[in-house]
Amino acid sequence: MSATLFVLALGLPLMLLLRVPLAFAIGLATIGALWTADIDMMIFAQRMVSGTQSFSLLAIPFFILAGDLMTAGGISRRLVGFADVLVRHRTGGLGMVAVLAAAFFAALSGSAPATTAAIGAIMIPEMERRGYSRPFATALAVAGGIIGPMLPPSIPMVVWGVMSETSISQLFLAGVMPGILLALGLMALCWHHARKHEIAPQPKASRQEIWAAFNSAKWALCGPVIVLGGIYGGIVTPTEAAIVAAVFALVLGFGVYRELSFSNIVPVTLGALKTMTIVMFIIALANGFGWVMAFERIPGQVTQSLERFADTPVLYLLMINLMLLVIGCVMDNLAAMIILASFLVPIGEQLGMDPVQFGAMVAINFTIGMATPPFGYTIFVGAAISGLKIGQIARPLLPMLGVMIAVLLLVAFVPPVTLSIVDLLR
């Protein structure tokens, strides 16, 4: 037991320092643990397959594919165009355009890096041209990406739903208000930033301009209605909604906007497969890691040792959230959820929290982790688009992380923030 724990606790960080990719490091740590605990290595093969064998997880590749097809098919650009005519004339307007466009895109996409990529590629150069600094513009795209999986649909919510057997559709709804709050908070930061740096707003859009932008974006704006209406109308499961989103993106890109063709669909699909595989391969291997932990009864011991905090729930909840935020800084968010699920679920029960609220809290906490340095996918994407170093993005990102943590605290301590919309449909 102690040898196994030793291998897990020491081997994983050592391999990460050596720059072993996270998925392989998790897998090798599992192999080491199985070996020291003298468990048949066949379990490694079994868990690797088992990690992929959930119909709900199939939502992940298709939400990613749909997002990439939408960006390549001109949907993202039209959403930005529509956001632009709505808010560009306000102080900090262009920053607000980026946030609003991210929120529009979020209602179609379940993925944070996809949202950052879709918005950042268009908005970072545009904001720079209008007087915003590149680090601020990039940080905003990174933070805006976090809205992606907060508003439904949401890949982290899918994964938590699978791991904890919580209703995925209810988890989706729990993210609506936190997503809106985050968007508003980021917009307020844009306003403050523009005032401080005296960045002049754009001229107000005329009625014709607004109409033209709406007309151009109207099909794209139908997307959320189709995807979310499908789920909450009882027509499709969340996984099938991802299928619907991908088909929608194909139809729009090929048939309506005609920006997809047989020559660009293969590279776009290869790109989506790459993103999907990075995520899913880590999930598949985290499954074995979680199994070894359960087998060695580690989660139970940790939960038991935390139990004495249960009579001071506020402190307990703060401590859990802090712990998860720290883990989110250095780990893949989905892997962390899978590995930690078996002790997080009993903690939620100890605290007497509604499983949907608790699940939303965990998923949002780890989603924030995608924007916390040093390890965060949306930062990686932001750095890749802007050519900046992570350190340069981190400074302007800090107040934005502050907004996210404020939203997280509301989620943790004010149940209606997550549950009021869920209750409407329960």
Next chain:
Amino acid sequence: MRQVVSLITTTSRVLSRLVAYFCVGLIYLILGLLVTQVLMRYFLGAPPSWTEELAIILFAWLVLLYATVGLYEGFHVAIESIPARFERLHRWADRWVAALTILFGWITLTSGIAYVDRTVGQKTAALQIPIEVLYLCVPVSGALFILHGVSRLIGPAEPAPEEATS
């Protein structure tokens, strides 16, 4: 010796391309299956009982096969813990990482073969086809991990170029 190296790196490159294009076909095949399932349930009230099962079997293949492409292209995420200017340290670490991925591939291959061997005779629930159709994805991907890992270990110092996808 140089011929052996070139044979391995060429095989690695060609196979990774083939597998990548195969996976493109695979994801649209899964998409097609699930579209059929939704349409049949919605319009005919009679969903096929096997689409879901087949879709997640193909999903396992998709994830593990494309993960091997990821090893060739070097797209799996790692923490950049070593500053770029320490070139020799980088090269040293690269060799270690390649060696560890070969070990990973070896365990995937051997445990996968053992797993397939031990579960022979089981059938899938809905389609009633041999369970090997699913479990074989483990040893097959294990073999590809070894191939790409060896190619990285003995091939040119710089990691394989990222083509088409980025």
Next chain:
Amino acid sequence: AEIELKLAWLTADSPTDPYAITAHAFKKELEAALPGRVEVQLFPNRQLGDDKEILEGLQFGTIDMGVITNAVVANLEPTYQLVDLPFLFGSAGQAHEVLDGPVGQELAANLRDDGVVSLGAAEGGFRNMINNTRPVRKPEDVEGVKYRTMQNPVFIEMFSALGGSPVPMAWGEVFTAMQQGTVDGLEIPASVVNSNNYAEVTKYLSFTRHTYSAIHLLMSERSFDRLPEDVQQAVLDAGHAAIAEQRQAVAAAEADVVAALKDKGMQINEIDDVGAFRAKVGPVYERFEPTIGTELLDRALQAVSSN
């Protein structure tokens, strides 16, 4: 303790869950029989994987024990399909007699060849249909309704034979699917309806009693062979005692379960004539006779018709 046995199952660790009752009863019996020598460690809630993977774990010897539903055992050892045949048993008593008797022993011997030791069959209760379309009184009521079934050919075939639309779906996805109307109904024992809050999302419970649900207390042969002989005997004895206890507890709880479900607003009904259902599922018997074996099937049919 000197010997640690890991016992895993799929469902929650609740005091009314038939799997959990089996596991706890076994733990109590064995640890009382060999105080200080044996510890039975419990892993509820899919901690060590779903039931198919737990069963594989028993074969590999990585997991020592499991409580596993018959349908999953039948995917490994097809003769177990016998137990799931629709409308085979008229009462729990009949089922106990067959499962504890020579037919049950033959099944256990077959499973032993796959590396798994059977300690006996605990009671899951009869499986019944619940749905949101209409109460099931006659076979025609099943027609056109989308029932989630286990991913097992006997169940898929049975619902096809009755004219329903079987939708095989993993257990973890079912509640949401029911809530959203992606499926119209499912077929599970009444106790599971209650413990998993299906009353919240389902209108009708019809006592079709179409399948007797056996949940097997199983042990890895590798783990079993490792044990000293006296412990092996204690394990077998504890298994018998636990199953007797569990059957009693489940039977005693059934009346409470039905009352609770009525309280939660479910509409509950009995079927009109079991004969009409039996007539419809004839093809299922024909289809699975070859895998089960004619001789074994005949002996089971004889046993249930003789009383």
